[in-house]
Structure formats: C-alpha cells, structure tokens
Amino acid sequence: MELIGAYEKTEVRLETVFSGALDGQAVELKGAVHSLRELGGVCFVTLRLRDGVIQCVCPPERLPDGLTEECAAVVTGTVRAEPRAPGGRELETERIEILSRPAAPLPVPVSAWKLKLNLDTELSLRPVVLRSLRERSVFKIQEGFSRAFREYLTQEGFTEIHTPKIVHAGAEGGSNIFRLEYFGRKAFLAQSPQFYKQAMVGVFERVFEIAPVFRAEKHNTPRHLNEYTSMDFEMGYLDSFTDLMAMETGFLRYAMELLRTQYAAELERLEVALPDMERIPAVRFDEAKRLAAEKYGRPIRDPYDLEPEEEHNIGRYFKEEYGADFVFVTHYPAKKRPFYAMDDPADPKFTLSFDLLFRGMEVTTGGQRIHDYQTQVDKMLAKGMHPEEFSSYLMAHKHGLPPHGGLGIGLERLTAQLCGLDNVRRASLFPRDQTRLEP
C-alpha cells in the first residue's frame, strides 16, 4: 500500500522566466517542439508550453537524434537575457531529452504567425490546428468568459445547477429539435435549460448553468451552430426586467476586466481591443428598427423580428452615434417570443424582453417570465398549446414562483464577436453543423 498526498510539483512558469527573475539560473522545461531551425551553425528550438513559447538555443551536436517539430521534450539549460528573442529571454540549452515523437509531420505549419486556412480545412484539422498560438488564444479568451460568468454570478448569490439535456418536451418550440430514442420512448435534446432554471428560481432564487444546448437548425450560416454552449441565468424577485440587463452589464464589465488583467497575452496575440463597458444603451425594438432603417435607407420588411442585416445596422448605428459596441434591444413583439415571456402590461403586443447585440450580432436573449400559474396557463391556451402536457413544468408556477426572469448567452458568439472571427464555428473547438460530425 502506498499513500498518495496532494500534487506538489511546480513547474517553472514562462512569466517568471520572462520577468528576468531566473536570469543565469538553470531550469528544466517540458513542452512540445513548436519550431526547429538552424541558422549560422546554431539551432533554435522553440518550445511550446501551456503558457507560451520560449526560444532554446544550442549547438547542432547537442540536438538528440530525430528531434522534430511536435516532439514532446524536456529541455534543461540556463536562462539568459536576449533582446532579439521573444519575451526577451532565451534558454542556453544544456540537454534535450525526447519524451515522445510524432509519427508524421504536421499537415499545416502551426508555428506560422497566421495560418490563413479555409474554414473547412481548419475545422477538419482542429486537433492539430489549435496548436497554433493564435488559434488556442481564442479558446483561452473563451475560458475567460465562462470563468467571469461563474465568478461574477457566484458573488451575486447565484447557485450553479446542472439540468438534464435529455428531455420529454422542447422548451423553445419550433421544429429545430433533435429527436432521440430513449428506451423505446421518444425523447428530445434540450434546446435550452429554460423549464428547469425557472423551477429552480423557486428553490435557490438565483441560478446559473453553463452547458451545451442543441438546435436542429437547418440553416447553414456563419452565425449558427447545431450544438453550442449556453451561459444561462435566471433570477427571482425582479423589480423590473431592467434588473436582468443590469446583471448582464455587470457580468460583461467583470469579464472585460478579467480578460484585461488575466488574458493580456491572448488579447495582444489576436489584436483584440476590449470594448468600453461602462454603460450599455437600451432601445425599444420598434425604435431600433426605425433608427436603422432611416439612417441606412433599408425598408422594414418584417415588423415582428430582426433580420441579420437589421441587427448589423442597429449595431452600426449605435457604434457610429454613441461609440457603443453593445446595445440592448428591448420590448420584442409578443408574437415572436415564446409562451413563457411576460407581456408588457402597458401594451401586451410587446413583451418585457430583450436581446443584446454585440457588434451587430445577437449574443443574448432574455426577459421577464410569467410567474403566475393561471396567466401562464391562459397564455398557453391562447397559443393553442396543451397545458396538461407541461404539468411538470407548471408545477413550480402552481405552487408559487416569485416574479423572475433570465437570459441565455451564446458563449461561442460572444467569443467570436470579441475576437473578430468571421464565422461562429471558429469559436467552437469542435463545431457541429449539418455536415460536420467529426472531429
């Protein structure tokens, strides 16, 4: 019998190396050979670690036999200042030990500054393409957003929940739902955690979840994924649906600050400018439509929904007129919002709901929900639905729910818009679309 204590190994961090604190000292680094070249009788091995790359310099005779790019290796050597090296420090290499070797060379030069692959090639080769520093930076920034969401909401008294993805009924309606055979019964993949997070408001008041959602969308567009990561929250005891937008603004402000302080290298590598997050303009749906139509001379075709080009123009309008990267569009028509949306008592043709546009693309849908049982049942009936099929959902309303609401943020869209990516697929590690089931 052996006794296992907690992990206590500590590796040298590149940040420490680049700070100069280890100049003249011997260190050991483990990483992958990112690039390998010889210049004037000296070998330059760029080692890729989880926190960056470092140049290791050595005479050719000290390279182990068969060292190639993408070998995993342990490099020992002495840190020294070298202004021409990335980060201003390099390793004067004493010894390189190979831990593992690839079986074949890379299909694309991942050590190049930009890869410029077409989308299909990139996605098909994702397991190796992501080894590019720029590519992986996108997903570090994505991590920053989900960390920020959790940290901020935890501070605000939210409880994290995990709700089922195999469900007996869709929450969002429509035909974009995946079907599944479940022990001889018909089941579906959850389009959102909507039903469950509302029920949990009755338990925890404030809840959040970061989890996959599934949409069998048939459009093949740069904005759609068939599986994406939804960051959802739901909160009780609203004074107004504006509370929801304020909570999202608080999250975004927190997120940008976290990215600025903890993800500076990734932002720099991707040349990302963080948006100003002090306040976010909120404008009514019909007003937003009118402003954009007037300024850009594009007639309004669908009075009930925003077309992608209208979203784009609304984003452009608020950027040009107010310097805003984000804009809340509020009071969507009841006709286009789901059965659980609360109508505006001032004009029930509209709902107490909103979308958040970020640089002209919707990244959030949210709103106040109906909390009163009878009101919800009546609205379902008015929409031709059968409340008895939703009895497990309505159980929470029946036995009391406070006024509440919430929202869902598409993590990939948020990431893509911040990083200036032209297709949301580029912000999903392994995107799913109509033709893509692997890798």
Next chain:
Amino acid sequence: MELIGAYEKTEVRLETVFSGALDGQAVELKGAVHSLRELGGVCFVTLRLRDGVIQCVCPPERLPDGLTEECAAVVTGTVRAEPRAPGGRELETERIEILSRPAAPLPVPVSAWKLKLNLDTELSLRPVVLRSLRERSVFKIQEGFSRAFREYLTQEGFTEIHTPKIVHAGAEGGSNIFRLEYFGRKAFLAQSPQFYKQAMVGVFERVFEIAPVFRAEKHNTPRHLNEYTSMDFEMGYLDSFTDLMAMETGFLRYAMELLRTQYAAELERLEVALPDMERIPAVRFDEAKRLAAEKYGRPIRDPYDLEPEEEHNIGRYFKEEYGADFVFVTHYPAKKRPFYAMDDPADPKFTLSFDLLFRGMEVTTGGQRIHDYQTQVDKMLAKGMHPEEFSSYLMAHKHGLPPHGGLGIGLERLTAQLCGLDNVRRASLFPRDQTRLEP
C-alpha cells in the same frame, strides 16, 4: 434610449442579520413564505431566502389577506435578538406585501425538517420538494464540488474546454450508447469527452471539462444514472500515473476545505462529517480484492472486475484498518480497460489505471493513456477495432502527444457519498433513468 449600468442593488444577507450587526435596525427582506403558523395570538412567518430562513413575528391583523405558504413576499421590520428563534434573531414585522401567490397548496410539507418521501414521489415532485432546506442543501454541496474542481485546476494551470456531446463514435465502447438521427445520418451522444480531452492535451497540456455525459445503461440500480455530470481532466507530461492520483487528492483536499469554510450551514443541516483528506491509500487491484475476500470471507468470482459488493468491502476494509474514507484501487486488468489505456510495462496484463472508491463506491475512473501513435494503432488492431474509423481521434497521436492521462469524476456519486444518500438519483436535480424522462 436608456443607459444600463451594472447591477448595484444589494440585499440584506441573513448572515449579517444573524451576526447581530443589524439589531434594532429596520430591514426589508424578500422571500417565500416557508411556513406560517399562529400561536397564542401571534403569527410566525418563516421566510425562505436563498441563504436560509428567518422567523418574522407579527400580530394576526398585520398579515395581508390571503397570505399562504409559498407566497413570494416583501417583509419589512426590525431585527431583534430572540434566543428561541433559529439563528438567534427574528424580525418584528412592520409590513408584509405579497408579490405572488401559489394557485394550489403544496403536495408535501416542504417546511418539515425531514420529508421522508419514497424515492419515486420525491423525484416526481422535485420542482417543489427541493424547496425543503435539507433537499436544497445537497445541491449547494454539489455546487461546492464543481466550484472546487474548477478553482483548484485553474490554479494548477488547466484550461477549461467545451467539447461536443453529439459525436460520430463512442469513446467507451459497449452497447450503452444513445443513438440519434442527425440530419439523416446516424450519430451518438457522448459517453465521455475522452477523445477530445486527449487531443486538447496537445494544445493546452492540461484541460478540464464539467459537462453531461450519457450512458444508455440498462441496469436500474441505486448507482446508475443515464445522464450524469462528469468532471473530467486530462494532463500532459506525466512522470508517472501517480501524478493523476496526486492531482485528484489535491482537488479533494481543496474541495473539503472549501465546503468546510463556505458551506458549513449545509453540512450541518445534513449532518455531514467531512472525511480526513490528508493522504489517500492506494492499493493494487488484485491485492485489494484479496484483502477484502480474506477479511470478509467472500470468494472472488470475477478476477477482472470489481463487483459492487467487493467495492463496498474494499471500502470497509480501508475504513476499518486505516480509518480511510477514500481508497485508490490501481492496476486494473487490461482486459477490462478501454483501448486507450496504457498497459503497465512491468506486466502488460495490467494497466496504469485506477479507480477511486469513496465510502465503498467508485466515484472516479482514470489512468495513463497511450500517447504513441503506432502503439495505439496496434492495440486497437489487437482488440479487433478498425483504426481508420478513428482517424480524427488518432490525428493528435499521429502528430505528437506527450505522455498523458486523466480521469473522470461522477459529480452525483461524489455528492451522494458525501451526503450519505442511499441512491445517486437523490444527488441529481432531475435524474434520468429508464422510466424517468420528466420532470
């Protein structure tokens, strides 16, 4: 146009009330009426907030018309010390305003100390049963585990990833996989993020994911769920597979400390004693089997796997002999481990793998993986598999992976074992089993 700033409302926390800092002061609290009773001409309204309950006292004439349990309400009053009240403080009520009303009384008395419902009733009524303080405490503790997993691994340099749940092939083999129709093609629900997290070791070195996994298990047992939350990590540059167990020990120690400091009320409510987490014994599979068989006189029937009763006995053995709540069982037979498991070079009948038992139940499976391309291809062929069907998985190996390994922890099992629950379904908000698709 309106400008939305960050959420700035702050509510009075019960912790502050119970500290005595607000004695004699007027406060406003929002919550649900947890219980309501009259005693000697005085009404006692117990208000349920997200952080606990507080007793509000008022004369009957000050109760608003129609106040019942599970009304959402705003209560204003003055805090005063009252040794007989829970928490030692109560609210001398000035005013109660009803925000919303239930349409029907609760089907079960959620304000009772223990509900003692049979499992089927409990699960069918989950949206309301969880309003019981004891019930919801289980899921606060669950939140503590996932928070700890993320916080600890983030400190250790891991990157959080999100991998697809709709996949083209199962990672764990066997028949327990859900099938799905995906735009006219056959697809599956992921049994684990195994393939993706291994590929991501080549990118980020260390990754983790907390996400649902799906197992079409046909057994109906107290230990199985058809959908559960898996906490996975995978790390590169292992010196030995012991590094994985050390990382898990570090996580568990961190988790217990987080629970002790941040979730004390929930632990107390559930009468949970935290296990000692200094070190965890590790014992070889065959040795563990032998020790338990000898001590409890139960013959070994299956030399390749642990039966649930054997797991139970091994847990009991290490508790009795060493006072240990956790035990790592190492070196499982190669025959019973998946194709990606690394065989022990000292004896290839066994693998460099382990399970973690917690109070006699497996809560983790992990191990070192094969990183060399040809070794992996050869092992697949030896198992009768077709490597060409796994080319997107093998892409990472082909182009170089460091020595690596990882593990998956069942969040519900970990929660159930800590809380002493008799069925893992009780540790899932909305469990999925063969007969249960709702709520």
